[in-house]
Amino acid sequence: MNPPLPRRSYAWCLVLAIGPALCATPPATPTPTNQPTLKKQLTREANFVTYAPADLVACETADGLARIVILTNTTGTREVGLSYGPAPVGAAARSMAARFAKNYLRRAPDFKIDRVWERGARIVMDAHYTGAHGRRMTCRSWTACSNEVGQQSWIAAPANEFAAARPELLTILANIHVTRDAFRVTTRLPAALPLNRYTLPDDSASVLAPVGWQMQPLGPCAFIARDPAAHASFMVASVDVLSPALGVKVPGAFITDYLVPHRAMEYLAGQQGLAQSMRFLEVTPRTDLVQQIGQVYTAGPVDVAQFLYTFSAGRTRCKGYTFGISFGSRFNIGWKFWHMTASAPVASFDRMAVTFVKMFESYRINDQFAQQYIANGMAHLRVLQRQTSELVARNASEIHNMMQAAFEERMRSGDYIDYQRSNYIRGEQDWVSDMEGGTLSHSDRWGTRNTANGDYYEGQPYNYFNYTGDNPKYNEGMTAIDSRALWERYVR
Numbered sequence: 001m002n003p004p005l006p007r008r009s010y011a012w013c014l015v016l017a018i019g020p021a022l023c024a025t026p027p028a029t030p031t032p033t034n035q036p037t038l039k040k041q042l043t044r045e046a047n048f049v050t051y052a053p054a055d056l057v058a059c060e061t062a063d064g065l066a067r068i069v070i071l072t073n074t075t076g077t078r079e080v081g082l083s084y085g086p087a088p089v090g091a092a093a094r095s096m097a098a099r100f101a102k103n104y105l106r107r108a109p110d111f112k113i114d115r116v117w118e119r120g121a122r123i124v125m126d127a128h129y130t131g132a133h134g135r136r137m138t139c140r141s142w143t144a145c146s147n148e149v150g151q152q153s154w155i156a157a158p159a160n161e162f163a164a165a166r167p168e169l170l171t172i173l174a175n176i177h178v179t180r181d182a183f184r185v186t187t188r189l190p191a192a193l194p195l196n197r198y199t200l201p202d203d204s205a206s207v208l209a210p211v212g213w214q215m216q217p218l219g220p221c222a223f224i225a226r227d228p229a230a231h232a233s234f235m236v237a238s239v240d241v242l243s244p245a246l247g248v249k250v251p252g253a254f255i256t257d258y259l260v261p262h263r264a265m266e267y268l269a270g271q272q273g274l275a276q277s278m279r280f281l282e283v284t285p286r287t288d289l290v291q292q293i294g295q296v297y298t299a300g301p302v303d304v305a306q307f308l309y310t311f312s313a314g315r316t317r318c319k320g321y322t323f324g325i326s327f328g329s330r331f332n333i334g335w336k337f338w339h340m341t342a343s344a345p346v347a348s349f350d351r352m353a354v355t356f357v358k359m360f361e362s363y364r365i366n367d368q369f370a371q372q373y374i375a376n377g378m379a380h381l382r383v384l385q386r387q388t389s390e391l392v393a394r395n396a397s398e399i400h401n402m403m404q405a406a407f408e409e410r411m412r413s414g415d416y417i418d419y420q421r422s423n424y425i426r427g428e429q430d431w432v433s434d435m436e437g438g439t440l441s442h443s444d445r446w447g448t449r450n451t452a453n454g455d456y457y458e459g460q461p462y463n464y465f466n467y468t469g470d471n472p473k474y475n476e477g478m479t480a481i482d483s484r485a486l487w488e489r490y491v492r
Helices: 004-018 092-107 162-174 182-186 261-271 287-294 353-362 367-375 379-426 484-490
Strands: 039-042 048-052 057-063 066-072 079-086 112-119 122-130 136-146 149-158 176-178 195-199 205-210 214-217 223-227 232-242 276-285 302-313 316-327 334-345 429-433 439-443 447-450 456-458
Touching: 048 057, 048 066, 048 162, 066 176, 079 162, 079 176, 092 112, 092 122, 092 136, 092 149, 136 379, 149 162, 149 379, 162 176, 162 379, 176 379, 195 353, 205 223, 205 232, 205 353, 232 261, 261 276, 261 302, 261 316, 261 334, 287 302, 334 353, 379 484, 429 484
Parallel strands: none
Antiparallel strands: 039 048, 048 176, 057 066, 066 079, 079 149, 112 122, 122 136, 136 149, 195 205, 214 223, 223 232, 232 334, 276 302, 302 316, 316 334, 429 439, 439 447, 447 456
């Protein structure tokens, strides 16, 4: 069990991160008459439920995969907003805060940032601008990212009324909720791009490729398809590598010892200047396929793997998926690396997932072309590549499941993030008592209430600002619900 002092310090850090609104000394008792009368509203798209005064109307929009709800009044003097969706990769909070400012500039060309506070994955930003009716407006926003899910919250009011309006606006903001399963709907993988069948000039193989992509043959059964506008690509290719044991140096040839597929991809792409700073997110050896291919390829060792990774292509950070096979040689003369690879910038890779799956599934080797190879003594090549094509097609569903699983995890974490955000803004905390069999106590700005029997302990040291978790009835320190594991066990 964590000691009380760290929990108290953590609570105060959260209060300071949200801003001065929650740092004022709370009154001894709540004053319901000063609280706004809230009316429940469900947005037209049914992804948000809001509780706000009747003069504030909720409007839902989309920004990529993120959903946005904005509540405003007819005079434009009150605004409360929330953006909820997948977080950008990398400096996610910074990227979201910058995107928020950029979007606001479109609405108010004189939007100017006054102050910014950054604490880990949270950013608080103050700004001002001229509103729709020519009034000078003040805006405060909060950016938070967790488990690849990002939220952008903000409130705005006239500058001379902002301090007085802030408690009401924060109450409205804390009462915006994402409907259950809404995130699952909004983050569903997009449909595939329009595809046409493309056949290589030598009629050796064909593939479905997006309309407008540039197709470049790379030899028999190999090609690269590119979308110059989106920097996305799909390729089927093989590379011959010489062994250092030969003791020769051939201009333009790759020379290195036998490498397993993901290391072969890292080495060869780096040598060609196609990918730098490669970082592997997931590497899955396919020992089941090694046994199947080994029944056909008997000239040396073979390794099969599928892997997901990120890399730098110039100044662009990209993401790639590769199904690769390394074919060794028993005579240690050289080896071959064959692969199918899909890649795109990190920001657009997930949106391209379904298109890539369709391309993986559609790759076909022409039977007549393969028969020519058989006639020329290349029976092994035909059988190997044909079986590989079929195996890759079966793997397409695995790629889809991998992409969808990431989105499912983001959806499951959405309720917890909403729970945290509401508690932080409103100054509340839940505690669990082991001595009372997992009973929850809820502390707010005025005291602490036992949720099982309704007992309420008012004033210091039981309010949110001072309470350290000491059980008022038993000699124990209760545990703060400050992790997703505890939330799922006791709250959800």
